[in-house]
Amino acid sequence: MSGSTYGTIFRITTWGESHGAGVGVVVDGCPAGLSLTEADIQVFLDRRKPGTSRYSTPRKEGDQVEILSGVFEGKTTGTPISLLVRNTSQRSADYSEIASYYRPGHADMTYDMKYGFRDYRGGGRSSGRETIGRVAAGAIAVKILNSLGIQLFTYTRSIGPVKIHPERFQIEETSLNPLCMPDAAAAQEASEYLDGLMKEGDSAGGVIECIIRGMKPGVGDPAFEKLNANLGKAILSIGAVKGFEIGDGFAVARARGSQNNDPYAYTSDGTLEKLANHSGGILGGISDGSDIIFRAAIKPTPSISMEQDTVNKSGENIRVRIKGRHDPIIVPRAVVVVEAMAAITLLDMLFASIPSRMDNLIRFFNK
Amino acid sequence: MSGSTYGTIFRITTWGESHGAGVGVVVDGCPAGLSLTEADIQVFLDRRKPGTSRYSTPRKEGDQVEILSGVFEGKTTGTPISLLVRNTSQRSADYSEIASYYRPGHADMTYDMKYGFRDYRGGGRSSGRETIGRVAAGAIAVKILNSLGIQLFTYTRSIGPVKIHPERFQIEETSLNPLCMPDAAAAQEASEYLDGLMKEGDSAGGVIECIIRGMKPGVGDPAFEKLNANLGKAILSIGAVKGFEIGDGFAVARARGSQNNDPYAYTSDGTLEKLANHSGGILGGISDGSDIIFRAAIKPTPSISMEQDTVNKSGENIRVRIKGRHDPIIVPRAVVVVEAMAAITLLDMLFASIPSRMDNLIRFFNK
Amino acid sequence: MSGSTYGTIFRITTWGESHGAGVGVVVDGCPAGLSLTEADIQVFLDRRKPGTSRYSTPRKEGDQVEILSGVFEGKTTGTPISLLVRNTSQRSADYSEIASYYRPGHADMTYDMKYGFRDYRGGGRSSGRETIGRVAAGAIAVKILNSLGIQLFTYTRSIGPVKIHPERFQIEETSLNPLCMPDAAAAQEASEYLDGLMKEGDSAGGVIECIIRGMKPGVGDPAFEKLNANLGKAILSIGAVKGFEIGDGFAVARARGSQNNDPYAYTSDGTLEKLANHSGGILGGISDGSDIIFRAAIKPTPSISMEQDTVNKSGENIRVRIKGRHDPIIVPRAVVVVEAMAAITLLDMLFASIPSRMDNLIRFFNK
Amino acid sequence: MSGSTYGTIFRITTWGESHGAGVGVVVDGCPAGLSLTEADIQVFLDRRKPGTSRYSTPRKEGDQVEILSGVFEGKTTGTPISLLVRNTSQRSADYSEIASYYRPGHADMTYDMKYGFRDYRGGGRSSGRETIGRVAAGAIAVKILNSLGIQLFTYTRSIGPVKIHPERFQIEETSLNPLCMPDAAAAQEASEYLDGLMKEGDSAGGVIECIIRGMKPGVGDPAFEKLNANLGKAILSIGAVKGFEIGDGFAVARARGSQNNDPYAYTSDGTLEKLANHSGGILGGISDGSDIIFRAAIKPTPSISMEQDTVNKSGENIRVRIKGRHDPIIVPRAVVVVEAMAAITLLDMLFASIPSRMDNLIRFFNK
DSSP, rough: OOOEEOOSSSSEEEEEESSEEEEEEESSSBTTOOOHHHHHHHHHHHHOOSSSTTTTOOOOOOOEEEEOEEEEEEEEEESSSEEEEHHHHHHHHGGEEEEEEEEOSHHHHHHHHOOOOOOOOOGGGGGGGGGHHHHHHHHHHHHHHHTTEEEEEEEEEETTTTOOOGGGOOOOGGGTTTOOOSOOHHHHHHHHHHHHHHHHTTOBEEEEEEEEEEEOOTTTTTTTTOOHHHHHHHHOOOOOOOOETTTGGGGGGGGBBBHHHHEEEOTTTTTTEEOOOOTTTTTTTEOOOOOOEEEEEEOOOSSOOOOEEEEBBBSSSEEOOOOOOSSSHHHHHHHHHHHHHHHHHHHHHHHHHOOOOOOHHHHHTTT | OOEEEESSEEEEEEOTTTTEEEEEEEEEEEBTTOOOHHHHHHHHHHHHHHSSSTSSSSOOOOEEEEEOOOOOOOOOOOSSSEEEEOOOOOOGGGGGGGGBOOTTTSSHHHHHHHSSSSSGGGGGSSSGGGHHHHHHHHHHHHHHHHHOEHHHHHHHEEEETTEOOOOOOOOOGGSSSTTTTOHHHHHHHHHHHOOOOOOOHHOOEEEEEEEEOOTTOOOSOOSOOOHHHHHHHHHHTTTTTEEEEEEEEGGGGBHHHHHSSSOOOOTTSSEEESSSSSTTTTTTTEEEOOOEEEEEOOOOOOOSSSSSSEBOOOOOOOOOEEOOOOOOOOOOHHHHHHHHHHHHHHHHHHHGGGBBHHHHHHHHHHH | OSSSSSSSSSEEEEEETTTEEEHHHHHHEBBTTTTTHHHHHHHHHHHHHHSSSSSSSSOOOOOOOOEEEEEEEEESSOOOOEEEEEEOOGGGGGGGGGGOOOOSSSSSHHHHHHSSSOOOOGGGGGGGHHHHHHHHHHHOOOOOHTTTTTTEEEEEEEEEEOOOOOOOOOOOGGGGGGTOOSSHHHHHHHHHHHHHHHHHHHHEEEEEEEESSSSTTTTTSSSOOOOHHHHHHHHSSSSTTTEEEEGGGGGGGGGHHHHHOOOEEOOOTSSSESSOOTTTTTTTTTEEOEEEEEEEEEOOOOOOOSEEEBBBBSHHHHHHHHOOOSBBBBBHHHHHHHHHHHHHHHHHHHHHHHHGGGHHHHHHTTO | OOOOOSSSSSSSEEEEESSEHHHHHHSSSSOBBBBBBHHHHHHHHHOOSOOOOOOOOSOOOOOEEEEEESSSSTOOOOOOOEEEEOOOOOOGGGGGGGGBBTTTSSSSSHHHHSSSSSSGGGGGGGGGGHHHHHHHHHHHHHHHHHTOEEEEEEEEEETEEEEEGGGOOOGGGGSSSOOOOOOHHHHHHHHHHHHHHHHHHHOEEEEHHHHHHHHTTTTSSTTTTTTHHHHHHHTTTTEEEEEEEEEEEEGGGGOBBBHHHHHHOOOOOOOOEEOOTTTTTTTTEEEEOOOOOEEEOOOOOOOOSSEEEEEEETTTEEEEEEOSOOOSHHHHHHHHHHHHHHHHHHHHHHHTTGGBBBHHHHHHTOO
16 A cells, blocks of 8 residues: 555655665645745754764764755745655665564564565665655644744653653753753763663663644544544654653543543633643644643664574574664654654644634635 | 544544434445344444443433445445434433533533534534444444454453453453453452542543454555554544553663564474564564554543533633533443454555555456 | 545545435535535435426435534534435335346446445446435535635536527526526427437437636646546546536647637736636636636436347346336436536635645734 | 645655756555566656657657666565656746746646746646656556556547548557557648648647556446546546546437447357447446546647737736747647556556455455
């Protein structure tokens, strides 16, 4: 099936493997008249670029984006924006051994089962490079959302056992440490934890959190197209994500109704507000205008240099060590991927929400 | 936007409010030649029917399904199956007061924001009755999956602080207690916990777990249409679900790669198997043939008789008690809804996976 | 596959056979706040109702519509509108013989090939009654379009060899004769032509034309979602339609560029206008604000009482006469079906066109 | 809206303008294991390449395709195939004048109305170069169809007043003359007709016909996804197409039922066959296994060097001659575009038809 297109009105189509000619995305449904340059997109790609710290792979991936279409004299034309990132740092030889066995925790076996064979070089389409197209498209979505007054803040909430502490939370800190934690002390602690794992050849997981501020109310639909359902799909479609929760998430299972309900009150100037936000900004699948808050659980990097049990294609049970340098943690580089997918989803649903009321339609068309 | 249709090939469209003429679903894309009677569907509807225990509302909802189309001489014809359940036990008067204020934890406010007004009777489209169509369609999906050798087991994993215990796990027990727990002792304990909450006029949340056995490998797509992403959307589209996790879920955030990777081995008869299933039966978004396992976090019933802060439409901050009898817990009645949405999703993606290989296609068409 | 849902934002799902419990449609994505009663829809259903003249079957089809959901206190709520028309005048016995052979010009054979068997009573899903859901949904679409200043005029342009004459064209005449021709003399002539055919037990085809006035410019997309492409699909999805053309249609094949291009000019008050409309109101797939004009070719009723060659299921070549009274012409009753499908398509694309410009979006959301 | 993606299971996304960096397509949902090289695609691109005769523009468009992803060791991997054709022969200066006025018959005005401005160089996205992506994707679809025993024959049926003659019909002739007519004499006559028009600075239209042989029966759906409806949309989405008809098409409007119905008979070896094919291989929206035949009406090239009335952006009524050399006829180069869109549609619907019967599904999955 066609699984590489996402979105209904603002719609992206990604393509590319880690070892082909390149990776890219076609962004369709972008409104005309948005100022857009390659630099706007490059900023986002640089946030996921490897080789920027000792916790990310030293492979040099230039990841320079080229706009192939859809922009004329610095503005989007309303037609599809095709973005290309050429693959540069490919050493296919590194992967030749992988062809002969299934790496635990990777999609090697399931690709073979589905397609009959696979492009074994660097994981092919299941490579982390698949996310480059998402991030490039997300840069555009974020730019549009910002122009409508909507901001996204995405960061590492925990790495292994190390969590950020609410009292030390500083959103500006996120971009100052390589782990993208908005808490300098937690980042330092997590860094030491990772150093220990690296010595053992092991890897760590973590949790990413995203806060959306300034969201318009009334976005999302009552039944299958709930805003939280679409955010969930978007985030769970990122490789390595094993869990998604919104608002209080799994904690609601142990809460009582009297704790979990968000009371309403009018402020002194007559504004309606919620006195709490356990729901994470969404009720009945529809945004309520308060902050949307969600979290994603990211599994540890499956490529580890510790010895593991697996099988080869000659029918033997073998023990392997995955060679090459790999990130001991996926989380920091996934932060911008989570933000990108959230932005694309929000924008698409924002567009879809426009024709929900006759009065708005009449105002729009009979202007 | 049109948010009431779900699925691409096996596609359902639900409609109806708690206090209109009825609720229903159109099931499109059901293969021809499936034996189907109203009794097949009624069994599933009865699993979500209220009034069957002291933990569910005593409103009498008959919920008798009528097949309006798509079945001829006891077999599906391949054309849309329209299913209708008339609303019977409606006392709109009970809800007249609700029109004047916003119930905390409900979608009253967001509906008003989105649509400009709302059908305030019983929550309208955000009512739990919206799930009747899902369950009716799910009954059909389960029947087809069963005929292909795929089974679903869905049950309550926890209620408030009470969890089922692995050593007492008995799947047959699920249908023997009103809380749908596969552990009689836990069901007893949870029952006492709920009795206490009911005295206080409060409510509880919980976790539902689903195991899919006999799943075909190779189902799901590498990028946006990962099987886990679609299961996540399906489950998160059910009202009251605040979190979704697959396999080890949020626990992966604290795990190490060496613990989280599932090793492979050949059995003595040469069958490839995984020695663990931390991934929950899916790798790279594609089923691997082992059990698929996921969990959903369900929030406490928002309708509680304890006093709560809210606002009315006259601009006043008020305190309210939600009148009427309401379930102190949503979880047991949501079990079959989770199963239905999982089955619909699995079937749709199973169909979508067919054209993934040239050899299969040539075999299929040149039979 | 799921072929019973149409549209992306304004989306309809039809269901039902001629001899099941009923037929119906779910209209999803209808904006909230539209005044809507069953009478609004009944007017359209009555336009396709049989038994109103000697050219349509005397079967009494009551075709009374019931609104099952989505309307509260006389206004649409924004949630799905489910419409039901019970089948009443069913005499299945009339069709028992048809089960044994394939009627020429009908879909009997192709249904058997696709599904392995068929509901042979009255053509099942391929019956003209399948269009009831389309017409009911179209009534809603037309009402919304009208409130935005857009009008549709649909009529019979020709029956067999008899065409309406431009100089006698009177749109009001359309509803005054049973053949829906906006030319009283042509209607009289066509009537005599049909009388002759009926005596022979034969049937006639014809052409339906639709003019859309007041269309907003800028609707439709440059590539696959051209407005004309979607209108074409909508109309060609109506049973018995064998051709579709827009503007000058097939006549362009013999025209020269200098004749076919529509010149532009400013009027004395500075308004931009086209001096001709060979293009039928659409250029590059996008509406230009002038009248949209298209035509559909309708084949003769396949059910004729003349003797025909066919085969039975016992492997014999046989000659048959289709029993029962059938319309000698489909065209007049199809006029409202064409209008309905056009309206649904226009509305859906109108909604889809909203987010095409940043300036409009900023104005809409930052109001 | 996102109008650049087409298809549900076999899905293509095209992008690119005549004067950007290039044009291309992402083909998603291509089955794994298909042999595919750039040469397979180049053959199709060369069929639409300009500059091959005096009836097509002498601009040198190299149109060399590059496969960027989805193919590994000569076989498709099942993941998206990204195809890129760089724009080479761009002389933007030629188009600077066009920026100031609206060319009659082009989409200049409608683009401005929809998007607020336009990429005026060479028509931007409304350029004929938009079809390169379609043709490249079509080459893949045709290759798959061929491997399933399905053949497409597409050719010019008429140019202006010159039609091919049934008695001179030779399908092999199609590739031997630059007008793609399967009738050498008609090609000669049409050639003279075009020479005359070129002297006057005018242009001609025509009709393209496509025959699909070996089509599987049972493909297409009863309601909105009729095979003919989807073919119609596919063909009408090609710029310059103003009409579409299947089988006898518009001629059915003047036919009688007794002439239009296709009788059935068993051949001496018991095979069921139709004794005529007025329906064009489709009944009730479903293929019947006989030849599918459809036609498309193509308008004359709108760019003509004769003087035309139009307006400029300074508010003046002006007269213009479109400079540069343009094809006096679109038809021959559109032949392969029609074939490509037909093939993509057929393949997508063929895939969608697979899960229509329980017996087939059980056979497929329980193999």
